[in-house]
Amino acid sequence: MKRKSLIVGAAALALLATMAGCGTRGEASSAEEKILTIGVIAPLTGDLSPFGKGIQYGAQLAVDQANAAGGIAGYTLQLSPQDDQATPDVGKNAATLLAGDDTVIGVVGTMNSSVAQPVIPVLGAANIPMVSPANTSPALTKGDDLTNPTRPNVNFFRLCASDDKQGPFAAKYLYENLGIKTVATVHDKKVYGQGLVEQFSAAFEALGGTVVAAETINPDDKDYNTVITKLKAANPEAIYYGGEVPQAAPLSSQAKAAGLTVPLMGGDGLYDTNYMELAGAAAEGDLATSVGAPTETLTTAQEFRAAYEAAGFDSGWSAYGAYAYDSANVIIAAAKEALTEGTTPKDARPAIIEAIGKVNFTGATGSVSFDALGDNNYLVLTVYKAEGPAWVAVESGEA
Amino acid sequence: MDPTLFFEQVVNGLSLGSLYALIAVGYTVVYGIIQLINFAHGEIFMMGAFGALTVYLVLGSPTDLSIPMALCVLLPAMILGGMVLAAGTALIMERFAYRPLRGAPRLAPLISAIGVSVFLQEFMRLFYGRIPGFPDSKRGIAFPRIEGITGNNIDIGSVSIKMSSIFTIAALLICTAALWYYINRTKTGRAMVATSQDPDIARLMGIDVDAVIMRAFVVGAALAAIAGVAHGMYIGNIDFKMGFMAGLKAFTAAVLGGIGNINGALVGGLVLGMVEAFAAQLGPTAWKDVWAFVILILVLVFRPQGLVGAKVVNRA
Numbered sequence: 001m002k003r004k005s006l007i008v009g010a011a012a013l014a015l016l017a018t019m020a021g022c023g024t025r026g027e028a029s030s031a032e033e034k035i036l037t038i039g040v041i042a043p044l045t046g047d048l049s050p051f052g053k054g055i056q057y058g059a060q061l062a063v064d065q066a067n068a069a070g071g072i073a074g075y076t077l078q079l080s081p082q083d084d085q086a087t088p089d090v091g092k093n094a095a096t097l098l099a100g101d102d103t104v105i106g107v108v109g110t111m112n113s114s115v116a117q118p119v120i121p122v123l124g125a126a127n128i129p130m131v132s133p134a135n136t137s138p139a140l141t142k143g144d145d146l147t148n149p150t151r152p153n154v155n156f157f158r159l160c161a162s163d164d165k166q167g168p169f170a171a172k173y174l175y176e177n178l179g180i181k182t183v184a185t186v187h188d189k190k191v192y193g194q195g196l197v198e199q200f201s202a203a204f205e206a207l208g209g210t211v212v213a214a215e216t217i218n219p220d221d222k223d224y225n226t227v228i229t230k231l232k233a234a235n236p237e238a239i240y241y242g243g244e245v246p247q248a249a250p251l252s253s254q255a256k257a258a259g260l261t262v263p264l265m266g267g268d269g270l271y272d273t274n275y276m277e278l279a280g281a282a283a284e285g286d287l288a289t290s291v292g293a294p295t296e297t298l299t300t301a302q303e304f305r306a307a308y309e310a311a312g313f314d315s316g317w318s319a320y321g322a323y324a325y326d327s328a329n330v331i332i333a334a335a336k337e338a339l340t341e342g343t344t345p346k347d348a349r350p351a352i353i354e355a356i357g358k359v360n361f362t363g364a365t366g367s368v369s370f371d372a373l374g375d376n377n378y379l380v381l382t383v384y385k386a387e388g389p390a391w392v393a394v395e396s397g398e399a
Numbered sequence: 400m401d402p403t404l405f406f407e408q409v410v411n412g413l414s415l416g417s418l419y420a421l422i423a424v425g426y427t428v429v430y431g432i433i434q435l436i437n438f439a440h441g442e443i444f445m446m447g448a449f450g451a452l453t454v455y456l457v458l459g460s461p462t463d464l465s466i467p468m469a470l471c472v473l474l475p476a477m478i479l480g481g482m483v484l485a486a487g488t489a490l491i492m493e494r495f496a497y498r499p500l501r502g503a504p505r506l507a508p509l510i511s512a513i514g515v516s517v518f519l520q521e522f523m524r525l526f527y528g529r530i531p532g533f534p535d536s537k538r539g540i541a542f543p544r545i546e547g548i549t550g551n552n553i554d555i556g557s558v559s560i561k562m563s564s565i566f567t568i569a570a571l572l573i574c575t576a577a578l579w580y581y582i583n584r585t586k587t588g589r590a591m592v593a594t595s596q597d598p599d600i601a602r603l604m605g606i607d608v609d610a611v612i613m614r615a616f617v618v619g620a621a622l623a624a625i626a627g628v629a630h631g632m633y634i635g636n637i638d639f640k641m642g643f644m645a646g647l648k649a650f651t652a653a654v655l656g657g658i659g660n661i662n663g664a665l666v667g668g669l670v671l672g673m674v675e676a677f678a679a680q681l682g683p684t685a686w687k688d689v690w691a692f693v694i695l696i697l698v699l700v701f702r703p704q705g706l707v708g709a710k711v712v713n714r715a
Contacts (some may be wrong), residue, residue, distance in 0.1 A: 045524075045537050046537060046538065047537075047538045047539060047638070048538075049537055049538060050538070189685065215683070215684045216683070216684055216685040217684065218685075218688065220643075220644040221644065222630070222634045222636075222641060222644075222645075223411075223414075223415050223418075223633065223634055225411040225414070225415070226408060226411045226412070226415075226675065226676045226679035226680065226684070226687070227679060227684050229404060229407045229408055229411055229680065230404075230679065230680055230684065232407075233401065233404050245539075246538070246539050246638075249539070249635075249636065250539075250634055250635050250636055253635045254634070254635065257550055257552070257561055257563075257635075258407075258552075258559065258561065259552065259559045274538065274539075277541055278539050278541050278635070278636050279635070280541060280544070280635070281550075
């Protein structure tokens with residue numbers, strides 16, 4: 001009996017200790033172990049999880065390498081991956097959680113621009129920088145008026161090209177390289193999809209092409225046949241789709257099944273092999289632009305690939321893994337500059353934001369440095385074509 | 400409107416409407432008997448699709464079957480597997496989530512149904528992919544190709560019709576005939592009608608009401624499973640949350656036709672499918688759901704009992 005109460009008592013104590021640990025993780029643990037946390041906010045479950053896992057593991061690789069190299073100023077780095085389920089509310093909760101942790105020095109994320117919108121101010125209030133491998137909404141760095149850009153968030157930086165670059169790049173490829181003059185556009189009414197299509201259409205018409213049909217789909221629907229019948233009547237030479245794999249793949253397969261056998265082109269939201277798994281043979285010849293140069297062309301990219309494969313993660317790097325790796329390295333490089341022996345991680349945050357603005361190195365995706373708005377100076381885009389089960393790079397260029 | 404376009408949209412509308420109708424029957428038979436809006440019925444439809452996929456995977460994912468083999472052996476086996484899983488789930492759900500609440504206020508089983516819906520979605524999301532050799536269910540899964548249906552078209556003049564559309568519409572016709580026979584010509588079917596008219600008197604007549612209720616769930620689940628397979632072939636892929644929106648639309652169809660009335664569910668499903676197809680054709684596609692629900696509201700304002708008429712509207 002006495003023994004039992006001892007065990008119960010010990011268990012209760014242990015529980016209390018863990019709970020206390022949760023509440024004041026910052027002070028308690030950093031004083032002894034000296035930990036720096038890099039947060040990740042990405043869709044780790046759900047339809048977009050192949051992309052989100054790539055982001056998580058890319059950042060994990062950077063953190064592991066920094067720790068193997070001895071950490072930063074006596075601190076050990078750790079990664080705190082948070083699932084945002086591609087949903088703004090959930091992302092905001094994750095941001096609140098990370099903002100309450102005093103060891104956090106920066107966040108890698110998010111994947112969805114719609115999630116970034118509520119996340120950035122929450123992190124900004126705590127002076128935490130966010131470096132995005134994947135947000136492509138122009139408004140995040142340039143504000144709502146693209147002709148007169150003003151930076152809305154000083155704590156936000158991004159490595160990938162925004163939609164105002166990606167859409168026109170796709171338009172140029174279709175019009176100039178493939179000689180396609182008529183295109184039908186479809187988007188999913190989300191921030192990303194709509195932005196991509198607007199920018200694409202403007203550029204395609206400026207080049208002299210015609211947008212013969214502009215339609216939308218409901219991302220919750222799975223039957224797009226009514227839309228496809230409408231597109232077919234407009235007789236386009238290609239379909240440009242603003243959105244992501246879960247809708248793009250059935251759209252492509254249903255279009256081809258209905259006899260609309262023209263290539264479907266989209267942005268980086270299509271650039272995952274899950275697209276071919278879902279669309280099957282219908283995917284053949286479809287096109288996607290994605291951010292960065294193909295990983296074969298840079299030595300730094302090949303090192304990243306080799307290290308990622310050697311680490312044995314359970315999911316591939318997908319579209320954004322290399323960018324997430326670079327994003328984490330941006331935070332790590334800035335922390336090295338800003339963090340000295342005396343300062344706590346929390347106090348160093350404003351200095352880290354300032355240091356991120358000045359980083360300049362060659363990462364897995366090419367050179368990395370930011371302009372006054374927080375956009376990457378070096379923006380490369382690549383057109384990929386679906387061949388069998390893989391995306392094959394066909395055209396690369398600076399945006 | 401161009402006739403080719405017109406007929407293609409008719410086929411689109413009929414296919415979509417047939418799917419809605421097959422699912423809507425499940426809402427309406429259950430409502431007709433115990434006045435429960437079974438919000439988890441959309442998930443039963445999802446279970447049907449996953450059941451069919453499971454059979455395919457258990458058979459070793461046969462890819463290079465001849466057309467007769469695929470149509471006469473593989474497809475029936477998959478439909479049967481879907482029905483077994485869907486009906487099994489429906490029976491467990493009825494026994495543990497609804498029967499204990501049978502005498503409770505109307506809201507209690509409704510909340511229970513929403514709970515079951517969330518449970519089933521999350522269960523499939525987290526559990527299915529953990530079975531060795533099964534695909535990750537956290538995202539979309541490509542539905543197996545059925546030779547002779549997937550990717551095949553029939554051209555009638557300039558109108559090209561997908562085999563999967565024909566399968567879906569044919570499934571509705573066959574199921575309607577079978578259902579009519581079951582309800583009107585079999586003893587158990589007539590017991591179902593009697594129970595829906597007055598459960599207390601039916602019990603006095605020696606009808607086992609619990610058994611009738613279970614049969615109602617099984618009938619609904621079987622039709623939903625067929626819809627699940629048709630959806631898989633028609634859309635090309637399935638996922639754990641496919642039942643939510645489809646269930647909502649099917650429920651709308653059931654109300655449109657007159658809830659509690661089987662003919663109403665069939666009419667309501669087809670009308671909803673056609674309205675969506677032509678709303679998308681005639682205006683911007685973004686507005687199709689707006690028109691679908693405008694029609695629903697108008698029908699409910701001017702014909703509260705639905706297009707065909709609800710059988711139990713006095714007790715609803």
